[in-house]
Amino acid sequence: MKTGVALLNFGEPSRPDRDVVIEYLTRIFYNNASLEQADTEEEAWERSRELAGRRAPSLLEEYEEIGGSPLNEQAAAQREALSAELSERGHDVELFHGMQFMEPLIPDVAEQLAEAGIEAVVGMPIYPLCGHSTNVAALNDLEDAIADIDGYDPEFAGITGWHRAPTYNRIRAETITAFLEENDLDPSAPDTAFVFSAHGTPVHYLEAGNRYDTYVEEHAETLARMVDVDDYELGFQNHSNRDIPWTEPEIEDVIEGLEGEAERVVLEPMSFIHEQSETLVELDIDLREDAEAVGLDLHRVPVPHDDPRLAELFADLLEPFLSGFEPSYYQYRQCQCRDAPGTYCLNAPRPE
Ligand SMILES: CC1=C(CCC(=O)O)c2cc3nc(cc4[nH]c(cc5[nH]c(cc1n2)c(C)c5CCC(=O)O)c(CCC(=O)O)c4C)C(CCC(=O)O)=C3C
């Protein structure tokens, strides 16, 4: 059986271009159109364009501040490293790469899979914490795009979440520890706070059964233990471009709440696997300003996007699919967030 792996990323504009940013945002809001009532497709697109137009100026400014996002380039480097790792392990498997909101888009990847005659597709969104608008939506879109191609009916499996993978936790924890050492920081000191920052999500998605918030909490707890931090806080980076409740507390409130309690804060951007606007602008520029306004020095831990062990981690995650395409119960469980057969997750349900 000819197996192909589709690596799926969020994607971000690599250049600060207004038209590209509007197109990009329109796709994101359309992907999340269920957050609002729209009776027709036409209406959903129209509303998405309107939301995109409203958000575009400030997002364009973010990309101008950093000269475009490095996300796509970092994702491409991760794919290259994974490809080398798989060859070294003797696997004959083709890698494909698609992005949810930038070209090559997911339907483009589906076309490539069909053209290459791939008989078994493994979809792997590159986000450790399974979320609705990321991992679940990316796999839904890939499966739909494949189904839309006449005469193409490959076997399909998806990997949705891997924040419990030991290698992943080691990469993240060692990145934190190295950063603390290099900067002579001690998170146990009374004047130093430790804060996890996670990308937020609309509460609506959690009420509909997604477990992203639970995953964020358990992952923060895991990493805190690994780096020997007893006291920490957790905040969400929210994107309220519409009038709906998002995850709380907001990271800005967490930082402001530290006024007078600490002199510096170590910030771990736990949901990100690439540096991009959310880390380089929202945290490094905007949140740093908020922190300084309340007398705090902000020390942001880097994202380990180029850690050579990521390729090993991804290869380990894929390997159960590369012989026989049927992982055993002991390797993977059915995903709790994407209720579709063949959706695998390392995050077994937590005992009640
Ligand atoms: C660069 C980037 C990453 C990192 C990728 C990487 O490192 O590879 C990321 C990750 C995530 N994004 C997430 C959730 C969401 N992001 C949204 C919207 C947006 N994200 C943006 C950027 C990014 N997002 C942008 C420019 C918008 C447009 C709106 C705005 O900036 O104002 C919206 C829709 C809002 C709406 O439609 O109202 C949701 C629900 C979740 C949480 C889990 C989940 O929910 O799946 C995660 C990990």
Ligand SMILES: [Fe+2]
């Ligand atoms: Fe996002």
